[in-house]
Amino acid sequence: MTKALLALHVLAAIITVGPVTVAASMFPAAVRAGNPAQIRVLHRICNVYAAVAVAVPVFGFATAGMLHVLGTPWLIASICLTSIAALVLGAVILPAQDRILRTVGEPDAGDTAADSGRATLSRLAMCTGIFNLLWASVTVLMILRPGSTTGV
Amino acid sequence: MNRSARALKIASRMELTSLAVLLLNLALGNAQQVAAIAGPIHGCLYLLVIILTARDPRTTPKAAALAVVPGVGGLLARRRLDASTGPAVPSPHLETSRQNS
Numbered sequence: 001m002t003k004a005l006l007a008l009h010v011l012a013a014i015i016t017v018g019p020v021t022v023a024a025s026m027f028p029a030a031v032r033a034g035n036p037a038q039i040r041v042l043h044r045i046c047n048v049y050a051a052v053a054v055a056v057p058v059f060g061f062a063t064a065g066m067l068h069v070l071g072t073p074w075l076i077a078s079i080c081l082t083s084i085a086a087l088v089l090g091a092v093i094l095p096a097q098d099r100i101l102r103t104v105g106e107p108d109a110g111d112t113a114a115d116s117g118r119a120t121l122s123r124l125a126m127c128t129g130i131f132n133l134l135w136a137s138v139t140v141l142m143i144l145r146p147g148s149t150t151g152v
Numbered sequence: 153m154n155r156s157a158r159a160l161k162i163a164s165r166m167e168l169t170s171l172a173v174l175l176l177n178l179a180l181g182n183a184q185q186v187a188a189i190a191g192p193i194h195g196c197l198y199l200l201v202i203i204l205t206a207r208d209p210r211t212t213p214k215a216a217a218l219a220v221v222p223g224v225g226g227l228l229a230r231r232r233l234d235a236s237t238g239p240a241v242p243s244p245h246l247e248t249s250r251q252n253s
Binding site: 008 | 184185188189191192195196199200203204207
């Protein structure tokens with residue numbers, strides 16, 4: 001059963017985090033190219049897969065409970081980093097994408113709007129990069145498991 | 153048909169069903185394998201219901217609070233969302249009750 005839960009946890013991570021990474025990374029370039037349909041699809045991918053991604057920590061906790069590793073430092077660090085990543089995605093990236101998506105439909109009102117739009121896009125790209133670094137770090141932590149005495 | 157409303161409809165029904173499976177398993181000898189798989193599934197659905205309620209355009213703080221109720225939170229939240237601005241998803245039993253009244 002532990003193996004099944006771990007397999008589901010990894011499958012859920014691959015299926016949900018992958019699309020968000022790709023779509024969020026493509027979003028700024030799509031905005032600069034000015035293709036509203038494409039931008040909408042990319043945002044929708046991020047939204048839907050971010051919601052389904054609740055399965056990843058749920059099955060993660062289930063697996064960790066079965067393995068009795070809930071108190072280990074590498075897992076606590078992973079949980080903290082994952083929480084920050086979820087916060088960055090839900091509270092920064094998705095709302096920023098939504099805001100930019102709304103303003104792309106309307107014609108720009110002069111140079112100042114275009115400049116602040118570029119700044120917003122740069123900030124969004126930065127936050128997307130931070131999100132990717134966070135989940136990549138968690139993946140490495142869970143493979144290396146520094147300080148762990150168990151073998152899975 | 154509203155996408156998120158349809159998703160909430162499915163998720164809220166599965167939330168209650170998966171809880172029923174867990175309770176049934178508990179009554180029938182508490183098989184550990186069933187609990188180990190059905191438990192996380194129910195947990196996922198519970199969280200999904202809360203997220204979908206918060207994301208629904210018709211959402212209110214009351215609907216979100218109702219969604220947090222274990223087991224039936226999704227169904228309660230859907231009731232409140234449908235009542236506040238009319239159903240986003242046409243429901244057969246609602247239409248027949250309108251015909252009868």
